[in-house]
Amino acid sequence: MADKAEMTPLGEDDLDALFNAARARPAEPSVALYERVLTDAEAALPAMPAPAARPARRRGLAARLLSQVGGWPAATGLAAAAAIGVYIGMAAPSAVETMSGGYVASTSGYGMEELMVSYAGLMGSGG
Structure with missing residues (x-):
């Protein structure tokens, strides 16, 4: 660790230089990180069952007349x-x-x- 005597506060020009350097190269996650996040997300999803096909229900004569x-x-x-x-x-x-x-x-x-x-x-x- 550095001594307190060695640490000097940064001046305004120094901070501006650091912020400009950070803006010049934005931090982008790697493709491998994206793939790992998506793989973990898919593993966390619950298994979705396929929807069961419901047979078409035929309406009786009374129901059809009532709707008319x-x-x-x-x-x-x-x-x-x-x-x-x-x-x-x-x-x-x-x-x-x-x-x-x-x-x-x-x-x-x-x-x-x-x-x-x-x-x-x-x-x-x-x-």
């Missing part, structure tokens, strides 16, 4: 509208008759019992 309507939200709206329509048609609340001005009750001279097919009518014996 607009999916489940649209189907539930249609089901609710159908249920309310059946209820209004069967129950015929007085509000419906009032709003229609009695037209529904006056044009149909038949009761619900007369419009329904009976068992005897299906068997062909009249009635």
